[in-house]
Amino acid sequence: MNINKINETYIDVLKELGNIGSGNAITALASLIGKKIDMKIPTVRLMELNEVQDISGLADTIIVGIYFDLEGSVNGNILFSLDVESASYLIQYLMGVNVGDEFTEIEKSALEEIGNIMAGSYVSSLSTLTNLDMKISPPAISIDMAGAILSVPAIKFSELSDKILFIETEFFEGNRLIKGDFFLIPDIESFDKILNALGVELDG
Amino acid sequence: MDNFTFRVGMADARVAKCPSKLVTVGLGSCVGIILYDKVSKISGLVHIMLPYSNQSKNNSNKLKFADTGITALIDMMLEQGADRKYIISKIAGGAQMFATKANMDIMNIGARNVIATKEVLSSLNIPLVSEDTGGNYGRTIEFDCESGKLLIKTIGHGIKFI
Numbered sequence: 001m002n003i004n005k006i007n008e009t010y011i012d013v014l015k016e017l018g019n020i021g022s023g024n025a026i027t028a029l030a031s032l033i034g035k036k037i038d039m040k041i042p043t044v045r046l047m048e049l050n051e052v053q054d055i056s057g058l059a060d061t062i063i064v065g066i067y068f069d070l071e072g073s074v075n076g077n078i079l080f081s082l083d084v085e086s087a088s089y090l091i092q093y094l095m096g097v098n099v100g101d102e103f104t105e106i107e108k109s110a111l112e113e114i115g116n117i118m119a120g121s122y123v124s125s126l127s128t129l130t131n132l133d134m135k136i137s138p139p140a141i142s143i144d145m146a147g148a149i150l151s152v153p154a155i156k157f158s159e160l161s162d163k164i165l166f167i168e169t170e171f172f173e174g175n176r177l178i179k180g181d182f183f184l185i186p187d188i189e190s191f192d193k194i195l196n197a198l199g200v201e202l203d204g
Numbered sequence: 205m206d207n208f209t210f211r212v213g214m215a216d217a218r219v220a221k222c223p224s225k226l227v228t229v230g231l232g233s234c235v236g237i238i239l240y241d242k243v244s245k246i247s248g249l250v251h252i253m254l255p256y257s258n259q260s261k262n263n264s265n266k267l268k269f270a271d272t273g274i275t276a277l278i279d280m281m282l283e284q285g286a287d288r289k290y291i292i293s294k295i296a297g298g299a300q301m302f303a304t305k306a307n308m309d310i311m312n313i314g315a316r317n318v319i320a321t322k323e324v325l326s327s328l329n330i331p332l333v334s335e336d337t338g339g340n341y342g343r344t345i346e347f348d349c350e351s352g353k354l355l356i357k358t359i360g361h362g363i364k365f366i
Contacts (some may be wrong), residue, residue, distance in 0.1 A: 005353070049214045049215040049216075050213030050214050050215055050216040052213075053213060053229065053230050060229045060357075067302045087263075108248075111211055140303060141341070144232075144341055144342045145229070145342035145344065145359060146343025147229050147230020147231070147232065148231060148299065148302055148343070149231035150230075150232075151214060151231070151233055151234050151301070152233060152301050152302060153315055154253070155234065158214075158215065158254060159261070160260075162262060162264055162265045196278070
């Protein structure tokens with residue numbers, strides 16, 4: 001795929017992929033916590049590498065990032081991000097404990113597991129849809145500056161490209177107690193595979 | 205004299221004349237390389253993402269890599285009047301943000317970036333004066349051209365000057 005020739009058709013298809021995947025991920029979260037979760041229409045973004053660190057607000061904002069490698073026929077990664085308040089609320093709600101100044105190891109594991117359930121639902125729905133083999137690695141968590149966390153998927157993408165293309169879906173719980181972001185970032189060659197599998201003709 | 209703060213993003217580089225400042229916010233596995241001519245007080249910052257340009261299929265952006273990024277920054281500084289023989293370096297970053305057993309290659313990219321950066325600086329005979337690298341946390345760095353000190357801010361791992 002020539003990343004500079006991405007047209008409206010590709011973007012619409014990728015948005016729909018984001019819609020289906022995130023819809024499943026959010027349903028999984030909703031049933032886990034027994035609350036209604038809404039999501040925005042996914043956005044497909046093509047960015048210069050030097051812009052990437054600010055996509056979740058300022059690069060030095062602290063966020064909770066849960067990272068997965070995407071493996072199988074499709075390579076790349078998935079990043080699930082939450083603001084710290086949302087993560088604290090999830091822990092409080094699911095574990096019945098108040099989060100102190102820092103998340104404990106058990107609380108971090110719980111957040112990883114929530115991410116795992118969501119990313120698993122996302123990927124399995126896309127795998128069914130495209131008939132491509134897609135798996136995720138075990139989750140890994142980091143609670144740190146947004147820019148530093150976002151650099152990890154960006155580095156992976158940058159091995160093959162000077163711009164980064166990704167599908168982002170924002171979601172929130174009805175009372176805005178939980179807000180998060182889901183990023184699907186297949187590498188550039190995998191975007192081709194996905195689009196091909198869906199019968200989208202690629203030119204250039 | 206103009207006094208600006210230049211923010212340098214990933215795969216990007218800037219040169220500043222004192223008292224203008226160079227800043228990079230949220231360095232993760234990338235490495236921020238400060239080059240500094242102590243005499244003219246011209247400073248440069250390049251924010252590299254990957255070790256060597258010849259290991260990548262896409263190497264059109266020179267500032268993405270340690271090797272081509274450092275040489276490009278030196279050229280930019282010389283154009284602004286820096287003297288090659290006075291240039292020293294300080295580096296920060298190269299963290300492993302996510303610790304997992306899966307896919308060690310990408311997870312160790314921070315360490316590989318640091319090794320490559322040091323190799324390149326050494327091959328160019330640029331002294332590495334100080335560094336703050338590795339670990340599993342992000343860093344925001346700010347270079348003070350007057351003192352030649354590099355301020356390193358972290359979340360939960362303190363603030364220091366190197």
